Amino acid sequence: MIFVTIFCYRTSGVWLKNTTRSVQTALPVFTEVRRQRDVETALARTMATAGRTVAVSGITVAISLAGLLIFPQVFLRSMGFGGMSAVLIAMLAALTLLPALLAMLGPKVDALSVRPWLRRVFRRPVATARTEDHGAWARIAHSVMRRPVLITVATVALLGALTLPFLRVEFGGIDERALPAGTESRVVTETIREDFPADPSGPIEAIVTLPDAVDSAAGGSALQAYVQSVAAAPGVDGATVTGAAGDTARVAIAYDGDPVAEEARALVNEIRDVPAPEGVQVLVGGQSAVLTDLLESLGSLLPWMALMVVATTFVLLFLAFGSIVLPLKALVMNVLSIGASFGALVWIFQDGNLSGFLDFTPTGFVEATQPILVLAIVFGLSMDYEVFLLSRIREQYDLTGDNTTAVATGLQRTGGIITSAALLLLVVIGAFSLSGITFIKMIGVAMLIAVVIDATIVRVLLVPATMRLLGRANWYAPRPLRRLYARYGIRESDGQPAVPTKDRELAVTH
Structure with missing residues (x-):
């Protein structure tokens, strides 16, 4: 059942990412169709700007999901391969199939616009977003950039406060409490635990290999000595030989406790530290030991995943923007938004707040693998929005050399697109938050919070404020890296900047 649910989750994710890529390509086409004389010119202009952004953002999301391939757990690796395939196929479709369809439709692509209907209903012109340094999004950006220090301090403090609960996170596994209350299998498990004697096999088992056969005097004596040593360990309620064959x-x-709780995992380590008689080999397994080994494996490989994703993302963002400051700032902002999401995850699911509203049974811990999935997905989506916004800002900065105007214009030109993409995400994510299975609900809630924070607080407030504070330093890169960017950089336009020579040199070199 768990893997069927995960498969459904991945299938919905494929649809979601394809839809998002289509929005990121199609909406700029609608704008350009109104600007240009013909559809071909509009498509060419869109592919020269938004098309490159879609390619860079798609590769960025794929890199984030590729981090899951580091883990040996099959289901994490399958999620990584599935997610990468979905993103890359969606990217290729948005760059090839979608432009072809839009070319076939021509001006009819906007034939079913609701604007004329809205004009008739409200009997007045419907305000449309302007594409330059005017409009609602540009006014918001200018308002934020007038108070950059206040906005930066306030937003960082807010996101930091939301992150604090994550500092006391406790990881655990999955048991029957992940199922909805009243589910037949959950009722049976709870009834057996409460109304019947405890299972003598217990949640921890050991395979003991002896130097002699079990039924021999030497083998039996060594086995009995080990059983007595284990039974005397603190926290163990007894040890019993439940099977024997040959020398095994x-x-x-x-x-007598929760087999997936921290105490059970600590007990596994204590049992493994029990000295075995000479010549005896002991392997400790069972439900508690499996969870212990899983957490140790995840914990040891998570830093390598982070290093790989951060390093490759940094290189890609440098090639896209020609700056070493913007990639660093983007990574820090992603950490803030993801941390806030994880803090809310602990507050809701570990502490049990909103358990009545969301209809789940709190367990006192967070299932260990789900935050890793959320990390990979949310990191990619956050970078997706970041790339789309900063690409427009970089394009305007190359044209004008004015950092403040570039930020306002970039937010104006992408605010509606990012909002539309975020709303599409929230529709699907909201469905997962209504799931009766707790860990699927956890994914939905964590991603919902992260997307809302990223598309509002981070993109609308923190990005303009920090870019205003840094000014031209946003575009800084050492001279050798400037030459590297000049030769291999992924630029939005091949045209010459329409700014004076001095400002043009600053825009290119900084």
Whole structure:
């Protein structure tokens, strides 16, 4: 059932990412059709600007999901391959199939616009967003940039406060409580645990390999010595030999507690530290030991995933923007938005707040693998928005050399597109938050919070404020890297900047 649910989640993700890529390509086409004389010119202009942005953002999201391939767990790797395939196929379709369809439709692409209907209903012209340094989004940007220090301090403090609960996170596994209350399998498990004697096998088992056969005097004596040592360990409620064959025996270790709680995992490590008799080899397994090994594996490989994703993303963003400051700033902002999402995750699911409203059973911990999935997906989506916004800002900065105007114009030109893409995401994510399975609900809620924070607080407030504070330093790169960007950079337009020579040199070199 768990893997069927994950498959459905991945299938919906494919549809979601294809839809988002289509929006990012199609909406600029609608704008350009109104500007240009013919559809071919509009498509060419869109592919020279938004098309390159879609390619860079798609590769960025794929890199983020590729981080899942580092883990040996099959379901994480399958999520990584599935997500990368979905993103790359969606990117290619948005860059090839979608422009072809738009060329076939021509001006009819906007034939079903609701604007004329709205004009008739409200009997007045409907305000349209302007594409230069005017309009609602540009006014918001200018308002934020007039108070950059206040906005930066306030937003960072807010996101930091939302992150604080994550500092006390406790990771655990999945048990019957992940299912909706009243589910038959959950009722059976709870009834057996509450109304019947404890299972003598217990949540922890050991396979004991002896130097002699179990039924021999030497083998039996060594086995008995180990069983007595394990039974005497603090926290163990008893140890019983439940099977034997040749020189191998199975020992069940009883534990009267939650088998996926931190105490059970600590007990596994204590049992593994119990000295075995000479010549005896012991392997400890069972439900608690599996979770212990899983957490250790995830914890040891997570830094390598982070290093790989951060390094490759930094290089890609440098090639896209020609700056070493913007990639660093983008990574810091992603950490803030993801941290705020994880903090809310702990507050809601670990602490049990909103459990009545969201209809789930709190367990006192967070299932360990879901934050890693959320991290990979949300990091990619956050970078997706960041690339789309900064690409427009970089384009305007190359044309004008004015950092403040570039930020306002970039936000004006992308605000509606990013909002539309975020709303599409929220529709699908909202469906997952209504799931009766707790860990699927957890993914939906965490992603919903992250997308809302990223598309509002970060993109509308923090990005303009920090870019205003940094000014021309946004575009800084050492001289060798400037030459590298001049030769291999991924630029939005091949045209010459329409600014004086001095400002043009500043725009290119900084």
